[in-house]
Amino acid sequence: MTSVAPEHRDNLSNRKNRRIGVSLAVLVAGMVGLAFASVPLYQLFCQVTGFGGTTQVADANPKGVIAREMRVRFDVNVENTLPWTVKPAASITDKIGAVDTVNYVATNNSDKPITGQAIFNVVPEQAGIYFNKIECFCFTEQTLQPGETVDMPIVFFVDPDIADNRELNTIKEITLSYTFYASDSEGS
Incomplete structure (x- = not known):
C-alpha cells in the first residue's frame, strides 16, 4: 500500500482551507455589495413596473x-x-x-x-x-x-x-x- 506523506497531506489541507476561506470572503463581499445595491435596485424595479x-x-x-x-x-x-x-x-x-x-x-x-x-x-x-x-x-x-x-x-x-x-x-x-x-x- 502506498501512504501519503504527512507533508503532502498538510499541503492539500492548506489548499482546501485557503479555497474555503477565499470562497467565504467572496460570499461576504457579495452580500455586502447586494445590501448596498438593494435600495437602488428596488427603486429601479418599482419605477419600471409601477410597483407600489x-x-x-x-x-x-x-x-x-x-x-x-x-x-x-x-x-x-x-x-x-x-x-x-x-x-x-x-x-x-x-x-x-x-x-x-x-x-x-x-x-x-x-x-x-x-x-x-x-x-x-x-x-x-x-x-x-x-x-x-x-x-x-x-x-x-x-x-x-x-x-x-x-x-x-x-x-x-x-x-x-x-x-x-x-x-x-x-x-x-x-x-x-x-x-x-x-x-x-x-x-x-
Missing part, C-alpha cells in the same frame, strides 16, 4: 391626449414632528394625456428654520406606472424659514396607454398622496 404606486418620470408627453377623462385627487399627510401646515392641490378632471400643473402650499408654523421632505404614492397602485411627473418636489429637502409659505408645484400627466390596460378601464380617479416628514438635516 411608483410613478414615472418624464420630460413631456409624446403620446398626445385622448378623449377619456381622469380625475386626479391630491392628498397630504404631515408627520407630527414636522411643524408645517401643508394644503394639497384641489382635485382636477382633465383628458388623459393633458399636462397639468398643480401646487401644494406649505407653511412653516415654527419660530425657526425647518427642513422637511416628502414621499408619495399613487392609488390605485396599478395606475402608478401610468402617472408621469415632469416636475415634482418629492424626495427634495425643502427648508422653510419661520412663518414662510411656499408653493410646491407638480407638473404631470396620465399616460394615454392606461386606456390599453383592461384592468384599469373602470378607473375614473387616481389619488396622488404625499407624506411630509422632518428631515435629518438642520434648517438653514
Whole structure:
C-alpha cells in the first residue's frame, strides 16, 4: 500500500482551507455589495413596473391626449414632528394625456428654520406606472424659514396607454398622496 506523506497531506489541507476561506470572503463581499445595491435596485424595479404606486418620470408627453377623462385627487399627510401646515392641490378632471400643473402650499408654523421632505404614492397602485411627473418636489429637502409659505408645484400627466390596460378601464380617479416628514438635516 502506498501512504501519503504527512507533508503532502498538510499541503492539500492548506489548499482546501485557503479555497474555503477565499470562497467565504467572496460570499461576504457579495452580500455586502447586494445590501448596498438593494435600495437602488428596488427603486429601479418599482419605477419600471409601477410597483407600489411608483410613478414615472418624464420630460413631456409624446403620446398626445385622448378623449377619456381622469380625475386626479391630491392628498397630504404631515408627520407630527414636522411643524408645517401643508394644503394639497384641489382635485382636477382633465383628458388623459393633458399636462397639468398643480401646487401644494406649505407653511412653516415654527419660530425657526425647518427642513422637511416628502414621499408619495399613487392609488390605485396599478395606475402608478401610468402617472408621469415632469416636475415634482418629492424626495427634495425643502427648508422653510419661520412663518414662510411656499408653493410646491407638480407638473404631470396620465399616460394615454392606461386606456390599453383592461384592468384599469373602470378607473375614473387616481389619488396622488404625499407624506411630509422632518428631515435629518438642520434648517438653514
